[in-house]
Amino acid sequence: MALITxxxxxxxxxxxxxxxxxxxKSTFIEIAELNHVKPFLGEDLYNAVSGGSxxxxxxxxxxxxxxxxxFEILPDITYNTTSQGVVDNLxxxxxxxxxxxxxxxxxxxxxxxxxxxxxxxxxxxxNKDIYKEWKGCAGSCCGSSSSGVSKRHGIxxx
Numbered sequence: 001m002a003l004i005t006x007x008x009x010x011x012x013x014x015x016x017x018x019x020x021x022x023x024x025k026s027t028f029i030e031i032a033e034l035n036h037v038k039p040f041l042g043e044d045l046y047n048a049v050s051g052g053s054x055x056x057x058x059x060x061x062x063x064x065x066x067x068x069x070x071f072e073i074l075p076d077i078t079y080n081t082t083s084q085g086v087v088d089n090l091x092x093x094x095x096x097x098x099x100x101x102x103x104x105x106x107x108x109x110x111x112x113x114x115x116x117x118x119x120x121x122x123x124x125x126x127n128k129d130i131y132k133e134w135k136g137c138a139g140s141c142c143g144s145s146s147s148g149v150s151k152r153h154g155i156x157x158x
Contacts, residue, residue: 002029003037003050003058004065012066013109023077024069032068037061040117045133054131060120067113074106 006021009029038046041061049057078097079086097105124134 001050002026003033004029004062004069008062009066009069012063013070013112024073028073028076029065029069032065032072035072036068036113036117037065040120040137042133042135044135045131048133057120057124057131060116060123064113064116064120067109067116071106071109071113074102074109078102 006024006029009024010017010019010021033046041049045054048054049061121137124131125136128134128136
């Protein structure tokens with residue numbers, strides 16, 4: 001069972017409250033959970049939360065996960081795969097953004113997700129006695145190494 005609903009993704013991460021929730025497929029939520037949440041929490045804590053334990057942690061996960069889902073779906077809501085090939089997803093009175101602008105939006109969305117990840121990390125560290133499955137962060141799952149160097153989407157930061 002997914003840790004977040006499509007409506008919660010829209011409420012937490014989309015700037016347009018009228019965003020079509022049908023564009024957020026359950027598989028994208030699963031991809032975001034498996035790519036972002038599970039590696040961070042670790043398998044034991046992820047399985048405990050997925051199994052219904054630790055309801056007090058779920059709001060932290062949902063804030064993080066909403067932006068992870070947005071990050072994952074941005075290319076697919078910008079472009080559409082049809083029987084004619086890949087096309088821009090355009091409505092009346094809209095214009096497509098450049099690839100550069102799309103990448104900028106993805107990076108900004110990722111930064112927002114990372115902010116919620118840090119908040120969740122602090123919460124988990126402060127409550128280690130409650131979350132016995134939390135093994136802490138070894139560096140790579142938190143986006144930085146002990147040397148302070150990290151790599152995000154091919155960009156190395158210090």
